[in-house]
Amino acid sequence: MNPGLPADLIVLERGWLSANNVVCLEGEAASVIDSGYVTHAEQTVALVGHALAGRRLRQVVNTHAHSDHIGGNAALQAAHDCALVVPAGAAAAIAEWNEEALLLSPLRQQGARFQPSATIAAGTTLTLGERDWKVLGVPGHDNDALAFFDPVGGILIAGDALWENGFGLIFPTLLGSEDGLAATRETLKMLGRLPLRLVIPGHGRPFADAAGAIERGLQRLARIENDGEGLAWHGIRTIASFALLEKQRMPADEFHALIANLPFTNSVNQRFLQRAPDEVARRCIADLLHSGAIRLAHGWIATAH
Secondary structure, three states, rough: OOOOOOOOEEEEEEOOOOEEEEEEEEOOOEEOOOOOOHHHHHHHHHHHHHHHHHOOEEEEEEOOOOOHHHHHHHHHHHHHEEEEEEEHHHHHHHOOOOOOOOOHHHHHOOOOOOOOOEOOOOOEEEOOOOOOEEEEEOOOOOOEEEEEEOOOOOEEEEOOOOOOOOOOOHHHHHOOOHHHHHHHHHHHHHOOOOOOEEEEOOOOOEEHHHHHHHHHHHHHHHHHHHHHHHHHHHHHHHHHHHHHHHHHHHEHHHHHHHHHHHHHHHHHHHHHOOOHHHHHHHHHHEEEEEHOOOOEEOEEEEEEE
């Protein structure tokens, strides 16, 4: 069952295109952690506005700088004149709007440019709502990512470092920039040493069984550490699925071309698979159809739901 949240925290659980938004109530003000994908920005503003219930939005804080976590920043700032607080490691890329470093151009994803108001770093304390949160570095999925831990309540706002059944794609390893696998293992072990009562993930429902989630994460990591091809195919399928979630439906040949020509696909293919781009696209689509993640009808490919 979904564990009960304290009264000062509201979790806006979003679909997989957008990260969850966590609203931290602070008397007559509030802060929000993560802001969803840019095409959902209008919905994010409406959802957050309803949760605020007349309170002033003081700031938006990001766990990391991927498109599904920062896409509503600009819209929320325009609506509420709030501060935008980002991880220190991502601040330069955001300020310069470096679309390659932010993985926008490699993944062909969208974003709305904004300027950070302030930065936060691991090892500091951040006051959100009625709680003082320890800022934790959680490298792996993104090596600049942060999580927030309330030691009094045993609550972890995890971003994509820990989900109930896994964690986010390990982009540093997939793209060959850094060893994200070792970083992920250390992050999971570090989280396992915390007295966690409740985890609020970046995607999916809040959950109480942190130990079980961490163990499942470590088991999954062990499976992929020696299976580069499996890691690569999973990454390509995930990014293709995200692209389709954004569009909802595409002509089958257009979807095939998107996968075959995606810079991310080409980079991962070159690093792990060494196959023809058309072969990669065909295999990806076949896998997604077989799993029921997408459906094909009358020459169009659409999301399953």
